[in-house]
Amino acid sequence: MKRTTPRGGAAQVDMRVPGGTGEAVRLDDVRKVYGRGDGSVVALDGLTIGFRAGTFTAVMGPSGSGKSTFLQCAAGLDRPTSGSVRFEGDEITGLGEVALTRLRRERIGFVFQAFNLLPALTVRQNVTLPLRLAGREADPAHVAEVIRRVGLADRAGHRPHELSGGQQQRVAIARALVTRPAVVFGDEPTGALDTRTALEVLALLRESVAETGQTVVMVTHDPVAASHADQVVFLADGRFAGTLDRPSAGQVADRMTHLGAWETGIGGVR
């Protein structure tokens, strides 16, 4: 656990990708401190990082390196202590709760490790839920297309308990895609799935990047999952700790070993 210390020249790395078409999400010098005084913890320590639109990025790092905190701040679920978070160029750090909720509903999709489906609702109803929450009309043809895209056309009337884990995660992906969000954030989206099903889910995320120009940012502990991304960003002690472009799972695992990620036995290579 990292205690509050003076900044002491914390390295700031700008990882803007040259020649990009623009950044979907950008964090500048983001600092997040939990608690106050002696017991305070620096979760993000001046993180500067950008995610080019239409790319698939995996975020990795040792346990406690700040991945979840990063995701919460980048997705407008939590507020940084200081620094700037921009979403498609719009500064979101100063937004009030109502505006942040609207941003999350209209421009962001979420896929979590726990699928978080509503058990009483059918696949179709679960998928359309974000539209209803946003007060938007659900275009039946669009909803059907999204459900077809995740391979569940023949299950649209089923309830979650009638589906396998992989199928439930595919419903969660359809639900994340239905509002046509600019960015889909994944927090260990394959964490609860077996290897084969995880690969299907990763293929779907990749497809949404390739076909609809979506931006996907996925936190994962799994080097195999990370190897499906365009780039892997590493965090250590709440700071940017390097990046790998289209790495193999072995290269990702090597980098994680270098960062001391496996020393605690957490997040071993599967």
Ligand SMILES: Nc1ncnc2c1ncn2[C@@H]1O[C@H](COP(=O)(O)OP(=O)(O)OP(=O)(O)O)[C@@H](O)[C@H]1O
């Ligand atoms: N609500 C909180 N209050 C106090 N400290 C927190 C809180 N949330 C996270 N932390 C601390 O902030 C640091 C970063 O935590 P975070 O959950 O972002 O790391 P992580 O990389 O996602 O870890 P893991 O891989 O284990 O999930 C850790 O030291 C953690 O203990």
